[in-house]
Amino acid sequence: MSIQPTLIAEGIEATSRREAGISSRPPARSRRSGGNRPGWSTTIVLLLCAITVVVPLYVTVSMAFKTQAQAVDGNAFSLPAPFSVEGFVTAWNLTNFPAAFTVSVLITAGTVIGTVVLGAFASYAISRNWDRKLFRYSFYYLLAAMFIPFPVVALPQIQLTGLLGLDNPVGVTFLHIMFQLSFSILLFTAFLRSIPNELEESARLDGASTWQTFWQLIFPLLAPMSATVGIFAFLASWNDFMMPSLITSNAALQTLPVVQSIFQTQFSNNYNVSFASYLMAMAPAIIAYLFTQRWVMEGVTQGAVKG
Amino acid sequence: MTTTTAPTAPTQAAPPSATTPRQAKSRVEGIYYAFLIPSLELFTLAITVPAIIGIFFSFTNSIGFGEWELIGLTNYIAMFSDPAILSSYLFTFGFASVTVVLVNVVAFLLAVGLTAQIKFKTALRTVFVIPMVVSGIIIAFVFNFLFSNSLPVFGQATGIGLLSESILANPDLAWVAIVIVTAWQAVPGTLLIYIAGLLAIPGDVYEAASLDGATKRQQLVRITLPLVVGYVVINVLLGFKNFLNAYDVIIGLTNGGPGTATRSIPMTIVTGFTGGDYAYQMANATMFFVIVVIISLIQLRISRGRNAV
Numbered sequence: 285m286s287i288q289p290t291l292i293a294e295g296i297e298a299t300s301r302r303e304a305g306i307s308s309r310p311p312a313r314s315r316r317s318g319g320n321r322p323g324w325s326t327t328i329v330l331l332l333c334a335i336t337v338v339v340p341l342y343v344t345v346s347m348a349f350k351t352q353a354q355a356v357d358g359n360a361f362s363l364p365a366p367f368s369v370e371g372f373v374t375a376w377n378l379t380n381f382p383a384a385f386t387v388s389v390l391i392t393a394g395t396v397i398g399t400v401v402l403g404a405f406a407s408y409a410i411s412r413n414w415d416r417k418l419f420r421y422s423f424y425y426l427l428a429a430m431f432i433p434f435p436v437v438a439l440p441q442i443q444l445t446g447l448l449g450l451d452n453p454v455g456v457t458f459l460h461i462m463f464q465l466s467f468s469i470l471l472f473t474a475f476l477r478s479i480p481n482e483l484e485e486s487a488r489l490d491g492a493s494t495w496q497t498f499w500q501l502i503f504p505l506l507a508p509m510s511a512t513v514g515i516f517a518f519l520a521s522w523n524d525f526m527m528p529s530l531i532t533s534n535a536a537l538q539t540l541p542v543v544q545s546i547f548q549t550q551f552s553n554n555y556n557v558s559f560a561s562y563l564m565a566m567a568p569a570i571i572a573y574l575f576t577q578r579w580v581m582e583g584v585t586q587g588a589v590k591g
Numbered sequence: 592m593t594t595t596t597a598p599t600a601p602t603q604a605a606p607p608s609a610t611t612p613r614q615a616k617s618r619v620e621g622i623y624y625a626f627l628i629p630s631l632e633l634f635t636l637a638i639t640v641p642a643i644i645g646i647f648f649s650f651t652n653s654i655g656f657g658e659w660e661l662i663g664l665t666n667y668i669a670m671f672s673d674p675a676i677l678s679s680y681l682f683t684f685g686f687a688s689v690t691v692v693l694v695n696v697v698a699f700l701l702a703v704g705l706t707a708q709i710k711f712k713t714a715l716r717t718v719f720v721i722p723m724v725v726s727g728i729i730i731a732f733v734f735n736f737l738f739s740n741s742l743p744v745f746g747q748a749t750g751i752g753l754l755s756e757s758i759l760a761n762p763d764l765a766w767v768a769i770v771i772v773t774a775w776q777a778v779p780g781t782l783l784i785y786i787a788g789l790l791a792i793p794g795d796v797y798e799a800a801s802l803d804g805a806t807k808r809q810q811l812v813r814i815t816l817p818l819v820v821g822y823v824v825i826n827v828l829l830g831f832k833n834f835l836n837a838y839d840v841i842i843g844l845t846n847g848g849p850g851t852a853t854r855s856i857p858m859t860i861v862t863g864f865t866g867g868d869y870a871y872q873m874a875n876a877t878m879f880f881v882i883v884v885i886i887s888l889i890q891l892r893i894s895r896g897r898n899a900v
Contacts (some may be wrong), residue, residue, distance in 0.1 A: 297604070297638075297640070303679065303878060304858075316647060320855045323707055323708050323709050324710070326707050326708075326709050327703050327709040327710045327711065327715075330705065330709060330715050330874055331711075331715070333701060333704075333719075334715060334718045334719065336775070337718050337719060337721055337722060337775075338718065340733050340734060340737065340775070341721070342731060343732050343736070343737065343741075347736075353640070358741075358744070359741075359744075360736065360737060360740060360741045361741070367694070402629065402630050402633075403630075404625070405626040405630065406626060406627050406631075408623075408626055408627035408632040409624070409627040410627065412623065413623055416619060418627075419623070419627065422627055422630075422631055425631070425634075426630060426631070426634055429634070429638050430887070431878075431880075431883060431884050432638060432642060432880065432883075433832075433835075433836045433883060434836070434857075434859075435836060435838070435856070435857035435860050435861070435876065435879065436642070436876045436877075436879055436883070437638060437641040437644070437645055437876070437881040438857075438860060438864075438876070439641050439645060439655075439860065439861075439863050439864055439869060439872060439873055439876065440640075440641035440642070440644040440645045440648075440860060440873075441637070441641045442864055443642055443644075443655065444640070444644070458633070458637065459637055462633060462634055462637035462638055463638075465630060465634060469630075492597040493622075494620055494622045494623070495622055498626075519723070519724060521727070522726070522883050523724075523726035523727060524839075525726065525727065525728040525839040525842065526839060530861065530864070539610070539838075540725045540726075541727075541728050541729055544728065544729055545730060545732075545842065548732070549834045555736065558732070558736075559733070559736075561734060562729050562733060564785045565726065565729055566725055566726065566730075567728055569724045569725065569726070570721060570724055570725065572724075573720070573721065573724040574717070577717055577720065580720070580724070581716070581720060581783060584723070584780060584783050585783045585784065585786070585787045
């Protein structure tokens with residue numbers, strides 16, 4: 285993940301600017317390019333640039349489907365001939381793909397759910413009690429983690445998780461949530477400010493408790509923000525290498541990215557096996573992205589511009 | 592211009608507005624504590640306590656276990672004459688500076704293209720964002736193969752001596768590979784922010800300009816650039832801070848080598864885990880922390896200052 289939250293927090297403006305987000309294009313823009321004629325020269329330049337994105341992905345796919353005999357010739361760009369899945373079979377068994385995949389899924393799901401729920405809880409409490417010192421200072425306190433990248437606290441965290449018996453995927457999930465918390469609280473509190481108080485007042489008049497108000501009224505209203513927070517948490521957690529590689533002590537409980545590094549030496553020159561393994565590790569996130577791309581693009585834009 | 596200040600409104604100056612009716616209440620409902628306290632406790636345990644432990648041990652001679660004693664600033668003083676530390680700072684800052692420029696230039700130009708009148712707009716955007724969802728270390732392994740196998744073949748075929756051997760094995764060129772792969776991954780996020788910035792510019796500004804006879808290039812330099820300068824500031828500072836934390840991509844490409852030519856600050860810090868100089872690397876981490884805080888404060892100041900105008 286390349287985007288990290290910062291402290292350039294912003295007020296409510298970004299929420300309203302969301303409407304002008306990725307997908308909508310102000311009509312006036314089209315006029316300046318002179319009518320509806322698409323700019324072919326720009327399109328061609330962009331298509332050429334897109335090749336730089338596609339080539340590494342193409343190489344990964346084509347290498348993965350080669351036989352070992354063809355893969356060792358080192359020609360990255362040739363098409364697989366014959367088409368073979370032996371790389372996948374070997375990689376699946378060698379790296380114990382199902383185990384690593386399960387660990388990755390559990391850590392990512394735990395991180396997404398934990399970040400959204402804890403973040404929404406804390407933000408709701410903070411924004412509704414802003415006049416209380418405890419809550420106001422808590423906000424600044426929780427936000428301070430944006431100043432602390434993982435490498436700064438990595439060594440003590442490795443020691444502490446070891447002492448507490450958390451040198452495993454549970455500990456990784458926990459730390460992922462904690463590093464995402466600041467950003468999610470920043471986004472949630474900004475959004476909660478824009479929810480009119482009358483809504484809650486009327487729910488309370490109907491006899492709803494704070495707990496009920498939160499779950500039945502506030503949390504559903506937070507959905508678009510939860511999506512943004514969740515997307516950031518997903519990308520940060522699924523693709524992370526540094527933290528699981530340092531925190532989890534048992535190699536059998538490692539995530540997909542870490543497993544690729546562990547098996548580097550065993551892959552040696554069996555490029556079809558290594559690339560099949562890379563492909564299986566990359567594919568879930570890419571497929572998920574292709575199905576949810578509008579959300580991802582809007583969420584990232586909104587989160588980054590706001591954060 | 593309101594458009595330029597839009598992305599950086601104040602944060603802490605604006606308290607949540609919805610509190611007024613409840614100010615009369617004298618007691619806070621207990622459930623609000625139940626909502627807040629778990630986060631505070633877990634956060635303290637996960638981040639604050641390790642940070643304090645780390646800073647404390649940076650003043651000791653601990654090797655991570657066993658006995659230790661306080662040694663004052665010795666670790667900090669030693670850092671300034673340690674070639675391993677100095678070279679990792681030099682490399683990391685140099686790498687981050689080059690990458691941040693490259694990423695922003697490429698992302699800005701792509702964003703201009705992607706917001707213009709083009710064919711396949713949606714498909715192109717979809718493709719350009721893909722690198723953002725790919726794990727850094729895995730794509731670094733893929734590029735590792737290309738740099739050490741395919742690029743030398745190309746270099747030999749075209750007679751470019753510099754490329755005829757793997758650039759990853761060349762201490763003077765390995766950083767270029769790291770810049771390329773990091774940029775490959777970082778462009779999409781930067782690009783999306785620029786697209787948001789470009790779409791926030793009202794179209795009639797361009798209309799007026801073209802009526803006055805401004806060319807496309809003049810419009811880009813005189814209108815577009817000044818109006819997205821706020822987004823440039825965000826992207827540069829965000830990117831720089833991210834790139835200082837470079838780890839995954841470097842592990843996948845060079846693992847810090849050849850020798851220690853491409854060892855970043857985070858990689859150096861982590862050696863304290865296995866290398867027996869725990870306290871010393873905690874001093875390094877503390878120093879790194881101070882630098883990150885300074886950059887963040889600059890960032891806050893710039894965004895606030897611009898907003899006040």
